Amino acid sequence: MSLAFRARQHLDLPVRRNVERLTGYLLEQERVVGAMLDAKKLTLLSPGSFRYTVTSFNVFQLQINPVVSIEVVNSDGKLKMRATDSELKGLAMVDDFKLTLDATLEATSNGLEGEAILGVTVSQPPLLRLIPVSVLESTGHSVLNGILLGIKARVGKQLVQDFSEWCEEEKS
Numbered sequence: 001m002s003l004a005f006r007a008r009q010h011l012d013l014p015v016r017r018n019v020e021r022l023t024g025y026l027l028e029q030e031r032v033v034g035a036m037l038d039a040k041k042l043t044l045l046s047p048g049s050f051r052y053t054v055t056s057f058n059v060f061q062l063q064i065n066p067v068v069s070i071e072v073v074n075s076d077g078k079l080k081m082r083a084t085d086s087e088l089k090g091l092a093m094v095d096d097f098k099l100t101l102d103a104t105l106e107a108t109s110n111g112l113e114g115e116a117i118l119g120v121t122v123s124q125p126p127l128l129r130l131i132p133v134s135v136l137e138s139t140g141h142s143v144l145n146g147i148l149l150g151i152k153a154r155v156g157k158q159l160v161q162d163f164s165e166w167c168e169e170e171k172s
Contacts, residue, residue, distance in 0.1 A: 037154070
């Protein structure tokens, strides 16, 4: 039996200084993605292509270690990210695992706006067959929301800080 979870987060982040330079900053894909995610867990595969090891977490005594390939594209003042491939490390009992990510970050006259949709489809591991599907789905939604909220908090702090640093570097 397959389980499906999905979460969505919206971002509305005012930027007070140098807002007119946000579009240029969003073109710095490696820098921006590194500021949004944990740069230590991010590997540049080729321009516009990254591999990201999501922070491990435990669900019902199982350690979950997702690894996702992400494609990043810039168009019309927007940075778009989408998952192209995914796998679970260290969880051989799962027959199938698919992580979907569709995220957009856009420079506006007030700052940054964005939306991220994160989804997972996975077969129910034998160890979890005794747990009701509704409990598993509720837990899955909570985990995905937690991941997106963590990224949102990081964007609100780290990305804004990195943007300020980038603006200073560009002045020199």
